[in-house]
Amino acid sequence: MHSVDATTEQMIRSVLAYAENRLRLDPVPLDRGSRDPAELEAALGGLLAEEGHNPDQILGAYAATLAPAVLSADSPRFLGFIPAAPTKAALLFDMLVSCASVQGISWLEAAGAVHAENQVLRLLADRAGLPAGAGGCFVAGGSAGNLSALAVAREMAKRKAAARPGPAGGAGAAAPAGPARWRVAVSADSHSSIGNTLRLLEMDPLPVPAPGHRLTGEALRATIDADGDPGSVAAVVATAGTTNAGIIDDLAGAAAVARDLGAWLHVDGAYGGAGLFAPSVRAAYDGIEHADSLVIDPHKWLFAPYDCAALLYRDPAAARSVHRQDASYLDVIHAGDDGGPAEWNPTDYAYHLTRRARGLPLWFSLAVHGTRAYTEAIETAIALAAQAAAEIRARGYLELIREPQLSVVLFRRRGWGPENYTRWADSLLADQVAFLPPSAWEGETVARFAFLHPHTPIGLVREVLDRME
């Protein structure tokens, strides 16, 4: 299994030939995700057995049965949820990272990979205006980033409460300091992973009514002022690009309130953070520079393959004090760890230990193409959203729900109910035109474009809209 024998040679030829063909697809076809499990089992049953099989037979089963049963999120026709659109450069380099099993755990083991990843993190931190000391690591996704960041926020709140002098459990008191459960100010439009995170960390949401689905400093302040226990608010979560509508919260306003409250500001830019590269919308992110923690997912709009999310902290030492794992056999990776960048251990900045160097494909692609190409590709999706909005306005049977701020467009077909949307979406997929599952807006089933791929043509948008008439 580990030597280079005739079977290995055969696999190298076959698998690389398959990968080459896949890389050359332009455009990538949509395919279909959902399948009858019996159909899949009929093709694959018995393949995992005591004795192995010819690799070409297994690759054939993958190509014939499995691959077409996975929707291609990197197809320009994938317009639902949040798509992916990895560059060819990033995909190629991801293969290299896999081939070499490049790890990115500690400086001791992987200084080269970690240094390159840190260059990318620095680039993102600069775009956001975070200070020179900011840093973090790449994690598997926005959910993992949100969880890791808010774990630090909760711990910082606990420590602050413990250090506060006074009878209510301050320094030296017997009772635990702080509230029984910490709370986090969130709007209803924050991502579902924030709700999950709060459950996992045993924190409660402090819901902030968001006028027009945008959390504002004013609404946040009013909520805090009316609250009987603002001292139990450990953090404020603001979203830089909501998933369903692409709205950027009032980050400057949220930052000011968080500062006055002494609470942690977490900015979830998993989807929309890439807009920091787009001059046409950059002003909407003002205030992001005050974030204590920030998540931006390159596997969304920075054209990296799965799975890649950037997690940045204003004060990485705080994160390290929460996430660092200690064990006798790990002492060596922390020896000489003075907190400086020379001994940067990505494992110390999130809930993980072993990790692949998942930032490297983005590093390679950024270095090959330059940041201007990224700006242009991101602006293309923003412009396409504006064009789609214009197409919707021009059709009497459609109604634009709100002007797109980023690359998501919500709209309704006058007179349609949920079944109409489902039939329309099913037929678009059946005909391999587009993947565009319905969404909901204020309780109503609606249609939603999520654009990311720079090669999605306006002609496809028109075709999708025409099929609603």
Ligand SMILES: Cc1ncc(COP(=O)(O)O)c(C=O)c1O
């Ligand atoms: C704003 C936002 N936050 C978090 C996430 C979760 O990211 P992931 O699916 O990579 O865990 C998403 C995913 O769409 C998102 O849009």
